[in-house]
Amino acid sequence: MLLSKSHKMTSGYDFGYQWTFTHIHLIPFVxxxxxxxxxxxxxxxRWITALAAMAALWGLCGFAITQLVFVPNSPMPLPTGRFLASGAGRVADLGAGSGRASLMVLLTRPKSTVVGLDRFAQNYGIVxxxxxxFLANMKVAGVQDRAEVQTGDMREMPFPEDSFDAAVSSFAIDHLSREGEKQALAETSRILKPGGExxxxxxxxxxWVRIAYPFLHGHGYFGMMPARQRWIGLVEAAGFDMVEDGTIPGTLYILARAK
Ligand SMILES: C[S@@+](CC[C@H](N)C(=O)[O-])C[C@H]1O[C@@H](n2cnc3c(N)ncnc32)[C@H](O)[C@@H]1O
Known part of the structure; x- marks a missing residue:
């Protein structure tokens, strides 16, 4: 995970993730x-006490996973060094929210610029x-000169075609409907230059997710097809060649190149 410790430890960020995601486990624990x-x-x-102890332990584990593994109040770690390896380029962050993925790019790719696109219509867990x-978090990291934010829908992006060298999207496209996922991926292909990442x-x-959030639903997990296979199929169908796929805790990532 390619985010230096100093960046991860920078205080002062406010990504706004609500307590039902970050601290809910403290309720069963207490x-x-x-x-x-x-x-x-x-x-x-004894069985009553044992059951209660197991539930308390689950609360503690869930809290520890959320705070130490997912670390919601920090920029996201870059899952692969192959993304924008040149360190430069104009990048779109689709469904940027409070900017965790934009910072992931800006902090690890020092000559890049990012445009954060988001509808900012519903909170999606971000109060x-x-x-x-978004802009306040860029300022905390000292990268505000390389970051812009634009309000808009990733299913119909307000950008001309071939206008970006790369795009990232974290935990946003998997919030859309099946049709919305296809629209957003087709739009991503349209705004990227040929060969864009x-x-x-x-x-x-x-x-990690199964322990911390056993009741998680949505996020493209309905249906029988394994998630990896389904996402790769969707990305390829939208006009990309696969480069790499893999996982980091809680995350499936796909790196692809526009044709
Ligand atoms: C769970 S948040 C993820 C935010 C950020 N990428 C992160 O990883 O912290 C999902 C984001 O997607 C945005 N979003 C959902 N549907 C969208 C759409 N159709 N167009 C643009 N943004 C959208 C939401 O507003 C929200 O900010």
Whole structure:
């Protein structure tokens, strides 16, 4: 994961992810922890105390995974060094939100510029999702001179064709309907120059996600086809050649090149 520790540790970011994502596990931890303590103190039946202890432990694990593995209040780690290896280029961040993926690019690719595109219409887990918050995070990282934000829909992007060297999209296209996914991928292909790189990042229901969010639904996981196969098929059908795919905790990534 190619994000230096100093960038990751930069304080002052506000990515706005709501507590139901970042801190919800503390509720079962505290509640079932108290029940466990009471069970031990007053010698309740062992199975009751054991069940409560397991639920409390799950809360603790979920919280630890969220804070230490997913680290929602930090720029995203770049999952592959092959993305924009030249270090330069004009990049679109599709569904940029509060800017975690834009910072991933700007901090690891020092000669790049980023345009963050987002509808900013619903919060999608980011409380008060707005262009102002995106720009404030760019400022915290000291990269505001290389970042712009634009309000618009990635299913109908407000950009001319062949206008970007690369595009990234993290946990955004997998929020769209089946038709919306195809539209957004076709639009990505349209705005990229021939040979332009596309790094798609979607939720991967791996062991980390299954432990921390066992009830997660949506994110393109309906249906029987394995997610990796489905996303690769969609990306190829939109006019890309595959370069690489892989996973980092909680994330499936696909690196592709526009034809
Ligand atoms: C879960 S957030 C991810 C934000 C950011 N990429 C990140 O990884 O932190 C999903 C983002 O996609 C945006 N979004 C959803 N549908 C969109 C659309 N049709 N066009 C543009 N942005 C969209 C939402 O506004 C939201 O900011």
């Amino acid at each position: 509640l079932f922890g108290a029940i466990t303590a009471a069970g031990i103190r007053w010698r309740w039946r 008060g999702n707005s262009p102002a918050r 596309f790094l798609l990042m979607v939720i991967n229901r791996d062991i």
